[in-house]
Amino acid sequence: MTVELSSKSAYIIPLCPLVASCLTGSFSFFFPKATRSLRRLFAASNIFSLVIAMFISFVLVWKQAATHSIQQYLWAWIPKSDFRLKIGLLVDPLTLVMSILVTTVGLPVMVYSDSYMCHDQGYARFYAYLSLFTASMLGLVFSPNMIQIYLFWELVGMCSYLLIGFWFARSSAANACQKAFVTNRIGDFGLLLGLLGIYWITGSFDIYELCDRFIELTSNDVVNPTFATTVTPLLFLGPVAKSAQFPLHVWLPDAMEGPTPISALIHAATMVAAGIFLIARIFKLFSTLPTVMFTISWVGGVTTLSGATLALAQKDLKRGLAYPTMSQLGYMVLAPGIGASQSALFHLITHAYSKALSFLGSGSVIHSMEKVVGYSPDRSQNLFFMGGLRKYMPITGITSLLGTLSLCGLPPLACFWSKDQIITESWSNSPYLGLIASGTAGLTSFYMFRIYLLTFEGDFRGNQINYMESYSSSPPEYVIHSWGGVQLDLLPKQTSNNLTSPDKKREELLEIANLGTAPISKRGRSHGTIQFYSGRNLLYPQESNFCMVLPLIILAVPTLFGGLLGIDSVQKGYGLNLLPDWLISILYLSEVHKHFDKFVEILVSSIPSLSLSFIGLSISLKVYGHFDKIFDTKVNEKLKNGEVVNGFSSSVRNWSLNRGYIDYYYKIYFVRSVTSISKLILHFDQWIIDGFINGTGALNFFGGESIRHAKSGRISQYLFGLIIGVVVSLQLVVDFPIPPLP
Numbered sequence: 001m002t003v004e005l006s007s008k009s010a011y012i013i014p015l016c017p018l019v020a021s022c023l024t025g026s027f028s029f030f031f032p033k034a035t036r037s038l039r040r041l042f043a044a045s046n047i048f049s050l051v052i053a054m055f056i057s058f059v060l061v062w063k064q065a066a067t068h069s070i071q072q073y074l075w076a077w078i079p080k081s082d083f084r085l086k087i088g089l090l091v092d093p094l095t096l097v098m099s100i101l102v103t104t105v106g107l108p109v110m111v112y113s114d115s116y117m118c119h120d121q122g123y124a125r126f127y128a129y130l131s132l133f134t135a136s137m138l139g140l141v142f143s144p145n146m147i148q149i150y151l152f153w154e155l156v157g158m159c160s161y162l163l164i165g166f167w168f169a170r171s172s173a174a175n176a177c178q179k180a181f182v183t184n185r186i187g188d189f190g191l192l193l194g195l196l197g198i199y200w201i202t203g204s205f206d207i208y209e210l211c212d213r214f215i216e217l218t219s220n221d222v223v224n225p226t227f228a229t230t231v232t233p234l235l236f237l238g239p240v241a242k243s244a245q246f247p248l249h250v251w252l253p254d255a256m257e258g259p260t261p262i263s264a265l266i267h268a269a270t271m272v273a274a275g276i277f278l279i280a281r282i283f284k285l286f287s288t289l290p291t292v293m294f295t296i297s298w299v300g301g302v303t304t305l306s307g308a309t310l311a312l313a314q315k316d317l318k319r320g321l322a323y324p325t326m327s328q329l330g331y332m333v334l335a336p337g338i339g340a341s342q343s344a345l346f347h348l349i350t351h352a353y354s355k356a357l358s359f360l361g362s363g364s365v366i367h368s369m370e371k372v373v374g375y376s377p378d379r380s381q382n383l384f385f386m387g388g389l390r391k392y393m394p395i396t397g398i399t400s401l402l403g404t405l406s407l408c409g410l411p412p413l414a415c416f417w418s419k420d421q422i423i424t425e426s427w428s429n430s431p432y433l434g435l436i437a438s439g440t441a442g443l444t445s446f447y448m449f450r451i452y453l454l455t456f457e458g459d460f461r462g463n464q465i466n467y468m469e470s471y472s473s474s475p476p477e478y479v480i481h482s483w484g485g486v487q488l489d490l491l492p493k494q495t496s497n498n499l500t501s502p503d504k505k506r507e508e509l510l511e512i513a514n515l516g517t518a519p520i521s522k523r524g525r526s527h528g529t530i531q532f533y534s535g536r537n538l539l540y541p542q543e544s545n546f547c548m549v550l551p552l553i554i555l556a557v558p559t560l561f562g563g564l565l566g567i568d569s570v571q572k573g574y575g576l577n578l579l580p581d582w583l584i585s586i587l588y589l590s591e592v593h594k595h596f597d598k599f600v601e602i603l604v605s606s607i608p609s610l611s612l613s614f615i616g617l618s619i620s621l622k623v624y625g626h627f628d629k630i631f632d633t634k635v636n637e638k639l640k641n642g643e644v645v646n647g648f649s650s651s652v653r654n655w656s657l658n659r660g661y662i663d664y665y666y667k668i669y670f671v672r673s674v675t676s677i678s679k680l681i682l683h684f685d686q687w688i689i690d691g692f693i694n695g696t697g698a699l700n701f702f703g704g705e706s707i708r709h710a711k712s713g714r715i716s717q718y719l720f721g722l723i724i725g726v727v728v729s730l731q732l733v734v735d736f737p738i739p740p741l742p
Helices: 002-030 032-067 093-116 123-141 146-164 171-202 207-219 225-242 251-257 260-268 271-281 290-310 317-337 341-373 394-407 414-429 431-456 502-513 546-571 581-605 607-624 627-632 650-657 659-710 715-735
Strands: 071-078 085-091 464-468 520-522 527-531
Touching: 002 032, 002 071, 002 085, 002 093, 002 123, 032 093, 032 123, 085 093, 093 123, 093 260, 093 271, 093 341, 093 546, 123 146, 123 260, 123 271, 146 171, 146 207, 146 225, 146 251, 146 260, 146 271, 171 207, 171 225, 171 251, 207 225, 225 271, 225 290, 251 260, 251 317, 260 271, 260 317, 260 341, 271 317, 271 341, 290 317, 290 431, 290 650, 290 659, 317 341, 317 414, 317 431, 341 394, 341 414, 341 546, 394 414, 394 431, 394 546, 414 431, 414 546, 414 581, 414 607, 431 607, 581 607, 650 659
Parallel strands: none
Antiparallel strands: 071 085, 464 527, 520 527
């Protein structure tokens, strides 16, 4: 009886953040002035609501691990009709694991947001959106039927639209949220069609009943195979858009226009995780159709490789982390396609903590950089304006290094165990998929360590004026920073060999900024660095405050040990019912040594993939380990001559910076086509539809005007008309006499 009551209390988990969101949003809407003085109170209430949800989630996981039971609590929604639908709660291992994931990632993000957004005018609105986002995801994972899942699915999409476009006054943010909304509508329309088709086959929306009936009907050849094979991929189209799979991944890098805490939540535990969750939830249905499984595996494989190649030369810190998310999501989709849904869920969990740590670390960096180079994302998020930040931000640097090594797939950090399992399964299923998975592991190590080295190692470049033609098609920006001084952007003209009149620019800058002498050092024909010195100290980044650093430390713990605690159940091949056991094993760390032999065995078997990871890491270290001295080496003479661009061939660099040209072709073949069709429809509406309606109205108007003048009611006008008519009639008779009758 205790377990039943405890399980039934699961409705509190999504209800807590929902109530907090409604209260915060309503109060800030109706009482905006009072909200400004009480905004910290509202932030505390939102955080406390998620603490309650997390506590209940852990209690339910503890009880569920002992019973391995599956329970549903349903209430009639549409009871009196042929179509009956119930809403309620589904409490099973998958639900509780996702609940733990969402709450434990969401809580550090909320604490972190207090400092990150403290100076923003939309502080209370941000927390209202954030809690609603979390409540939507929790409602989705506890849904017992596909209709309820679809409702929360759309609510998650709406929250992502609101949060990506949170700074809607910026055109880039407004365009990004619209792009995410439109792209996800494509996937959601396919998902809706798939739901209707599955209901047509099975007559049910209940998840377990739906899957069982579909398996029974397809095994007995009751269902038309062509229809079943057509409907099921439509269900998969929803996760393709939501989890940023190729070719509907284009919204993900633009989602970086939202505040960094939202980027962490979207990329770790909410929006992109929703697609992986749905695949796992109805995996039994997909597994009955080999063609669909083949499609899923290759969509995941293509996404894995393309995301890795697109991340190779990114210069924006957040976008550099966005494309790796796309690549890792490809692993999570590839795994169910080859039957390894357990490994996909394990990688979803380990990746969530590592990626949340990396994104919050990037937010800490950006927050400090804005105080040095200004509030322009082109500078504060530019990797080449950073460098050496580990000396000034040691906690952020160390925790970011842990997140980077985990995402690189290096032992014993969390992502190694889950990623290695997927790579092993890929090789056993298809050598091509195995090659993609292993090769991507090497690329991941290269670009993730590249981001870390450019950000945290070397010398700080934010106080310098860097002109790097190979990383920007725009002219160089001359930025002056001094303590209490001026910040100035001047765009010098460029010639084929050097900068135009550098001495003149130097004099202009010194005169405006009132600085001392500014020695100019030229490095190469098309690269120059000017360092301005004054009698005062230059600005340097500083470590973030406690509220931003504490979440980084908390997330570093599962990033370090999450894989060690979960590897046992995955390697034994247990089903989903035993997935929460690894969370319970946190309390029994003394048992880890019993599995030491198993760990050694896994490490030995993963030597090939680990070798590729270390090769990628070594190349990154070789190219970017001494980035500040890059123009002093013989190898980089080729870089300056254009043969290779800062470690990349020009084709690879262009592929990465132009997003694989996918947006370009979308614009040519889809956006322009839709625009042309819209213009044709507009002209048809204006000239045919409106022309007919307006023409009819004009005829009625002129006809009415004519009748109005003819029927004025004045006798004098009638007599005048009568006389005119008689005169005209007589004239006609005189001119044309009537012939006599025969």
